[in-house]
Amino acid sequence: xxKDDFFIGWADTPKVDRRFFLGAGLGLxxxxxxxxxxxxxxxxxxxxxxxxxxxxxxxxxxxxxEPYGMLRTLELDGTPRTALLGCQGKCGVxxxxxxxxxxxxxxxxxxxxxxxxxxxxxxxxxxxxxEDVDGEIGDLAFPTPEPxxxxxxxxxxxxxxxxxxxxxxxxxxxxxxCASLCIxxxxxxxxxxxxxxxQSALMVMTSGGYGHNKDLLPYVADPxxxxxxxxxxxxxxxxDAPVSAISRL
Amino acid sequence: xxxxxKAVQSxxxxxxxxxxxxxxxxxxxxxxxxxxxxxxxAGESLHPVQVVIRAxxxxxxxxxxxxxxxxxxxxxxxxxxxFLYNRRHLGVTTFLIALMHAALTIxxxxxxxxxxxxxxxxxxxxxxxxxxxxxxxxxxxVALIIxxxxxxxxxxxxxxxxxxxxWKTLHMGVYFAYAALVLHVALGAIQFNKDPIYVGLLAxxxxxxxxxxxxxxxxxxxxxxxxxxxGWLKVAAVADMEDARAKIIRPAKGEAIAVFRDGEKIxxxxxxxxxxxxxxxxxxxxxxxxxxPWHGFQYRMQDGQSPPPFTEKIATYATRIVDxxxxxxxxxxAPGTPQTPSQIGASA
Amino acid sequence: MKRAHKRxxxxxxxxxxxxxxxxxxxxxxxxxxxxVNETLxxxxxxxxx
Numbered sequence: 001x002x003k004d005d006f007f008i009g010w011a012d013t014p015k016v017d018r019r020f021f022l023g024a025g026l027g028l029x030x031x032x033x034x035x036x037x038x039x040x041x042x043x044x045x046x047x048x049x050x051x052x053x054x055x056x057x058x059x060x061x062x063x064x065x066e067p068y069g070m071l072r073t074l075e076l077d078g079t080p081r082t083a084l085l086g087c088q089g090k091c092g093v094x095x096x097x098x099x100x101x102x103x104x105x106x107x108x109x110x111x112x113x114x115x116x117x118x119x120x121x122x123x124x125x126x127x128x129x130x131e132d133v134d135g136e137i138g139d140l141a142f143p144t145p146e147p148x149x150x151x152x153x154x155x156x157x158x159x160x161x162x163x164x165x166x167x168x169x170x171x172x173x174x175x176x177x178c179a180s181l182c183i184x185x186x187x188x189x190x191x192x193x194x195x196x197x198x199q200s201a202l203m204v205m206t207s208g209g210y211g212h213n214k215d216l217l218p219y220v221a222d223p224x225x226x227x228x229x230x231x232x233x234x235x236x237x238x239x240d241a242p243v244s245a246i247s248r249l
Numbered sequence: 250x251x252x253x254x255k256a257v258q259s260x261x262x263x264x265x266x267x268x269x270x271x272x273x274x275x276x277x278x279x280x281x282x283x284x285x286x287x288x289x290x291a292g293e294s295l296h297p298v299q300v301v302i303r304a305x306x307x308x309x310x311x312x313x314x315x316x317x318x319x320x321x322x323x324x325x326x327x328x329x330x331x332f333l334y335n336r337r338h339l340g341v342t343t344f345l346i347a348l349m350h351a352a353l354t355i356x357x358x359x360x361x362x363x364x365x366x367x368x369x370x371x372x373x374x375x376x377x378x379x380x381x382x383x384x385x386x387x388x389x390x391v392a393l394i395i396x397x398x399x400x401x402x403x404x405x406x407x408x409x410x411x412x413x414x415x416w417k418t419l420h421m422g423v424y425f426a427y428a429a430l431v432l433h434v435a436l437g438a439i440q441f442n443k444d445p446i447y448v449g450l451l452a453x454x455x456x457x458x459x460x461x462x463x464x465x466x467x468x469x470x471x472x473x474x475x476x477x478x479x480g481w482l483k484v485a486a487v488a489d490m491e492d493a494r495a496k497i498i499r500p501a502k503g504e505a506i507a508v509f510r511d512g513e514k515i516x517x518x519x520x521x522x523x524x525x526x527x528x529x530x531x532x533x534x535x536x537x538x539x540x541x542p543w544h545g546f547q548y549r550m551q552d553g554q555s556p557p558p559f560t561e562k563i564a565t566y567a568t569r570i571v572d573x574x575x576x577x578x579x580x581x582x583a584p585g586t587p588q589t590p591s592q593i594g595a596s597a
Numbered sequence: 598m599k600r601a602h603k604r605x606x607x608x609x610x611x612x613x614x615x616x617x618x619x620x621x622x623x624x625x626x627x628x629x630x631x632x633v634n635e636t637l638x639x640x641x642x643x644x645x646x
Contacts, residue, residue, distance in 0.1 A: 006533040007330045008545040013262045020328040025269045028315075029276060035450075036277045039307050040284035042444045045293040089361035115643060148640060154632035167357075168296040172441030177373035177386060178358040184373075185362045193641075195634050201641035218375060222382060223632035230641065237641060249629055380620070381627045421609060428613050435624040448625060455621065459614045466607030 049114035049165025051121070059083070059107045059120055060132055062140040067211040068188040068204070069094035071107055072140040072234065076118055080139050082236050084119040084188050084204075085109075086161045090178075092186025093122055094211070097129065102142075104135025112164040116235070117202060119164045145209065145231035145238055152227040154249060155193035157205065157220045159183050163190065176221035183212070183220055191226060191239050203230060203239035215243040223249040266335040270342060277308050298357050305350035306438075310430055312343040313396075314454040317427055321465035327531075330542055337403045340423075344393075344400035351393050354386070385437035388429045395426035405524075413526050424462075431455045481569065481576040484508045487593055490515070490575060495539075497530035500579040506566055508577050509534060509550060514590035516550040517566035517577045524561070552587040570595075 061073030069085035109122035122128035159182035162170035228241025281304040323329040359369035376382035505520035507530030527543030538547035562585030
């Protein structure tokens with residue numbers, strides 16, 4: 001063996017090691033680029049949700065705290081529409097609506113939107129909602145939930161804020177902890193269902209007409225089957241089912 | 250100048266190695282992020298924070314997979330010794346990338362609520378009794394703690410003060426970290442994104458690491474022939490002893506012995522380097538000193554002592570030459586004991 | 598490498614290999630299927646996604 005061939009870190013690197021290192025290095029760089037490309041290209045699309053955090057504006061409408069914090073407003077598309085309400089982080093705001101429930105209000109926040117689903121992320125602090133003294137209830141009064149049918153469907157329990165666009169992607173096991181944290185903190189949970197033609201539906205989940213509590217958490221983001229009653233609530237669908245009607249697939 | 254420990258110093262080779270490493274990391278992250286945004290349908294792009302979480306997570310796993318292949322590969326071919334020599338830079342870099350992955354994940358998925366983010370990591374998913382539903386985040390957390398302990402003790406200061414034995418034992422924790430990470434990915438990302446290529450990539454990584462370690466481990470166990478003469482072990486015929494190189498002899502008891510030839514002299518020392526337990530018998534005599542193939546630590550042939558100012562000492566062994574065949578006494582002298590080399594051609 | 602350490606390396610991998618392989622395989626086999634429905638009630642289907 002050539003005297004040159006023994007690698008010692010503190011000495012000059014032998015030629016054979018330099019050559020091998022160059023080849024291995026180039027090969028590893030090529031492999032690195034190929035692996036990055038492959039892993040990145042196989043990711044699933046994250047859904048079309050958006051949240052323009054910077055565009056804070058006033059929204060006029062009627063607020064309710066039950067089953068979750070919501071605002072009925074004409075300002076989404078000119079027709080009476082329901083926007084769910086959430087804070088800037090992971091929390092619901094229904095408890096902070098208090099005496100203003102059922103009255104015309106002005107809410108300050110930014111819009112999170114996915115298809116026809118909307119949530120207003122209200123600004124931090126206490127000033128996010130105020131009574132709209134000039135406002136009228138008109139068509140905006142919250143209707144009574146109207147039973148449509150009983151269903152038994154397979155799907156995934158999601159938190160509405162992330163699904164509407166706060167996070168992309170916002171479903172599946174990797175997002176489970178986040179969805180649990182959102183629902184634990186009062187953001188409205190929803191049940192998302194699909195068929196083989198990729199047609200889908202989303203229903204806000206209630207239990208006996210009220211918002212769900214922490215009993216729901218073990219099922220969040222897992223594939224589950226739910227038997228319950230679909231109700232029309234203005235432009236929203238509700239799925240009313242107790243936790244006992246949920247089973248894991 | 251006193252030398253309680255000697256740090257492996259920065260060298261031009263190390264700098265070149267680190268440059269390659271940085272280029273590779275940049276290439277991976279930039280490539281991953283660019284491809285993530287360019288391949289998704291319009292209006293359905295992933296959130297930038299979530300793209301970076303994925304980019305750093307996958308990179309840290311792939312880097313650790315590569316790091317764990319270096320050890321066994323270096324036992325099969327000398328050409329991987331330079332990678333071995335720079336392995337610690339790779340390890341610390343991997344920890345930093347994993348830390349970024351963890352910090353972003355904890356901030357993004359577990360932050361922004363009244364629950365403490367670190368508490369959320371462990372309670373948000375309560376399904377500890379399920380396999381496919383298992384809170385995989387906790388496995389990643391365990392691996393990160395192990396990688397942190399190793400990165401924090403990676404400096405030679407700790408190697409010297411904990412002792413090479415304890416240091417190596419501590420650093421075997423990386424195997425458990427790797428096991429936790431394979432399951433972190435298996436029970437996490439690929440429970441949701443079921444593309445078989447992801448499963449295949451993960452399986453190939455795990456099989457490579459496990460396979461290389463099992464093969465090199467089993468190969469390392471076989472002990473060499475123990476023909477002897479009066480309790481001395483046969484090494485080789487003088488003619489088969491390559492100059493400046495060693496034969497490694499594994500006695501039934503005790504550590505392996507490295508028997509070196511330097512010109513017309515034969516000497517034997519312990520095969521175990523004091524620094525990190527590197528195989529001295531796979532080293533070479535450079536400038537009259539036995540030089541460890543791992544980090545270049547040196548010992549004088551005649552007494553097993555590192556040349557001043559260094560203070561490391563290894564055991565020496567008596568040798569003799571009978572009828573052109575080299576024998577070694579398997580009973581070690583105390584580390585640093587002078588031992589007269591056997592002279593080729595001087596024996597009866 | 599000290600012989601005791603070499604044995605420890607091998608021993609660790611002999612223990613870890615089946616644990617990793619077994620749990621990995623089980624985790625893939627036991628993955629829950631996607632929660633798809635044969636049909637959805639027409640009234641629920643969203644016009645625009």
